[in-house]
Amino acid sequence: MSLSLPGRIRDARAEPNLAVECDFCVVGSGAGGSVAAAVLAEAGARVMIVEEGGHHTRRDFNMQESWAYDALYQDHGNRATEDLSIVILQGRTVGGGTTVNWTSSFRTPERTLALWAARHGVVGLDAATLAPHFAAVEARLSIREGDPADVNANNRKLLEGARKLGWAPELVRRSVKGCARLGYCGMGCPIDAKQSALITYVPDALAAGAHLFTNARAKLIETDRGRAKGVVCDVIDPATGRPRRFVVYARRGVVLAGGAINTPALLLRSKIVNASDAVGRRTFLHPTVPLVAYYDEPIEGFYGAPQSVACHHFADRGDRVGYFLETAPVHPMLSAVALSGFGAGHRAAMERLAYAQATIALLVDGHHDDEGGRVAADRDDRIRVAYPLSPALREAAVDAIKNMARLQLAAGAREVVTLHEEPVVIRSEADLAKVDGVAFGPNRHTLFSAHQMGGAPMGEDRAQSVVDSRGLHHELENLWVTDGSIFPTSLGVNPQLSIYAHARLFATEIARSHAG
């Protein structure tokens, strides 16, 4: 087939060709895939992106949870660890996670980069090296200093409580332009104020001639004598309802950016595993512990910018697992699923939802001896994620619950109610000790993850990594990974901006050496 400029978005289900050819096939159109595709296409390469999800735009974003999670998230909103103990929120649409993320933008902390260099064999990846790529992405996504006007009542409680306790909260930089602070970032922005890949790097890639095939699920990577030849996709034929194969042959290389969990699973399905046996291992989730406080005045956490304040006071706790604090939007479905219990008691909690404030603690996993979770791909293409809650993580979670409760009480909460299956009601400092007496473990407390990392870690030591410090696979000379899978640990901050910047760096070097 021939390619014409500019490229366009095509539904693979309606594609008459069973096989197409390009220079680079990019799997995934989120933060890692979109910027890589744009860089490579702008360097003159013929690029094809395959995206598992559909093409949904602001006209589709109706701000209804019943539609959004079904249409825009992995497994129709059903992704979770195999024991259901951690709900995993992960995008599956053009733009990937960027279409549904909550816009919080942080550079990779220098202490995390230093850890990777010291303990995980990552070479030549310091803040100075990444700086121009962060700057370029920040400019493209309109990321600016945090705006006090973004702070809704939900976030203001975090700000006030942390300030009173001397915990140095900060305003969060957001990837928005002309934000109306509607509060529905997680369901797709209906006014295109969020500068997601859907309206930035994907259009950039298309403008440079890339094509994007939707509804094409990468199933296998074809290899031949140490090279990746192409990507075999499953496409559901609308005429028959049966899957058919759609193959993208890539003359120069394949770039994997389907996200942590999907990328390791694709490598495992393709039997592309190296001596390290690291594929799928060290999967990190920033396991997230929510805590709900009730105030006398309405909070209405349904509305307003979902995240505008963060607190990293506890991110580094020395020998113990750290955590950082943010907020979560308080929409009905998300809240109902998170709140423990059922029946009349659960309904009573839901009746107070407008007065509820939700603080979350994100555990910084992988920085100590915890090994994170493991992704497995079954023979029938099912992906499983196992994530054991180590004693160190449990200690951090319990500590976080107590400190979040202190913060919420300092901000004026009438009461704080934990999300244990045996909830603890906290009205004063004296109640905090009760938290120690309640079981914390799988399906005994609500946990979720909106940050997936690891599973194909980078590094120069082949015994513990899958790709090198520029994303190139250790054993296939033209296969790269540019998504959150490459991180050897969790980041300790929201990962989206880091994924963009690392992908831009890697793609720039691929373009320099392979695209010409």
Add this chain to the structure above:
Amino acid sequence: MIRTVNAGRRGLLKKGVLGGAILVCGGSLSLWGRSGQDGPPPRARLTALTPHEYAIFAAAAARLAPGDGASGWPTAASLDAAGKLDTLLAQLHPRAIKEFRQLLHVFENALTGFLSAATPRTFTRSSPDAQDERLQAWRHSHVALFRSGYQAMKRLAHAIYYSSPEVYARIGYAGPPVVPQGPA
């Protein structure tokens, strides 16, 4: 968030003897489950569930998200919770569908009712109080499999119920704002 049981059959069996026994209860030893009670028929043709499985989830959803209709809270049945579950399940991986159906049978089964909550009746034929006792028993069980099963049903029922606009007013939520759409 909507979710289903993810653990494979082999994974379930790894839970130990009790886990294996539970699976048997939900599978081949169907005598204990035969006397289950079906409720109102599905509104539409089912694609993932059988009518009996539909009835089991409908009965569970009625306890998990109880609304009597009269107080302004709609019933789970009036929101067609089980029908929406069927639609959702049909989109999932075939093994996920199979495992969720298996979970429903285990949950309904009189023997597992006896083992988990000392109520030797099928769930659908139990009184509302006994149904709540079984849900509580699974919720707090020392058996990880029961807790996972409870969470699967609880989260699904709550996700379906509380994502329904009919409920918004009851929780002080005015719904999404009206956003004028300019040209694309």
